[in-house]
Structure formats: C-alpha cells, structure tokens
Amino acid sequence: KAGVTQTPRYLIKTRGQQVTLSCSPISGHRSVSWYQQTPGQGLQFLFEYFSETQRNKGNFPGRFSGRQFSNSRSEMNVSTLELGDSALYLCASSLPGAGTGELFFGEGSRLTVL
C-alpha cells in the first residue's frame, strides 16, 4: 500500500509570495491533516479535512488555508509568506472516524522563505 505522498519535497520562496503544497493520502483514507514543524514550536496542528470539508482547525492566521478534493487529495496554501513560515509542512492521513488515533505522515515539504 503506497504511503502518504507530498509534493514538492523542497521549495524556496521569498517574502510576500504564496505557496501551494500538495498531499495524496493513503488509498482509502479520507481524513487529511496538516502540521507545521519548526525547531522552536515543534509539531503544530494546522487543519484537518474530511469529505472536502474542514473539520478542525489549529491556531494559525488566515494566511494558512487548505482544501480537499473529491478523491481525498488535499492542498494547503500559505499567502503573503513571512520568514517565520519556513518550516517542514507535514501531511497525515487517517481512516474516516474522528479520534481513531492512527495518523500516517508523509515525508513533508520543506519550505524556506528568504
């Protein structure tokens, strides 16, 4: 069974630009979550999508947004990039039930903002 696939793996942007990251979940997984990982703040929850609807949201500004498509693939977008947005962005997929525990992560997209 193929794992969670994230693209691109690495990207460099400059302040003020916007970025879109993509995630393909494990086949059969309909819930997709996004996390930001930085050395200072650790792993922090951004948002979760299920059936093309945002089901839960972390404490991030509105510049961070996402969406999910009918095939469960998801994208997240960060607009007006700031230096502090440099991070590893991780996507995780899980079975539909909420609170079922097991989230499976992709390898991440490493964003550097200059």
Next chain:
Amino acid sequence: GQQLNQSPQSMFIQEGEDVSMNCTSSSIFNTWLWYKQDPGEGPVLLIALYKAGELTSNGRLTAQFGITRKDSFLNISASIPSDVGIYFCAGQRTGANNLFFGTGTRLTVIP
C-alpha cells in the same frame, strides 16, 4: 498551543542498553501515540495506546498509557544503531483527529 512535556530531551546510550522516555500532560487524552522521526523524513507511527493502563509492545518497543490518562512512557530494549532518531509522543482526544505533540526526545546510540 498545548504542548506535552517529554523527558529526557536527549539521550546518549551504548548499543545494547535499554532506553526509557516519558511524556506528561496537564490534561487528559484518550489516545496516546509514539512516533519516530528520522532526519528529513516524516514521523513514523510506532505504537498506539487506546486504554488507560494499557501496555503494548511492538518488537523491542513497549509503551504504556498512564492510569491518570495524563502520561505515557516508551521503553526500547537492547538498542541498536538504527534506533537513532527523535521520538515524539502525541495525545489525542475523543472525537477529534488532531494530535498534540510532545517536545521530542533525541536518541543517539553509540556503537
């Protein structure tokens, strides 16, 4: 956001030694999970615990869900070089998929 406290922050051990790390929270979780992350990779799920007091093993790894539901620990027996990495605990509440992650324990195994 809420962060779980993991200890120790880092460990340097000899190959073959046993390792123990723990995770504590000020609030209750209904599920505890342990992940391992290698450099440049995403976290990989090691063990999931669903019931207070539960003790679960996965090969050389053993984890327990604390009775108070506010803590968990992970033991690794007979460590080997490939155990090197950062170990994260994570808590989850009923009815929500989002995880609250610990601060991580960086493990170094000296051959």
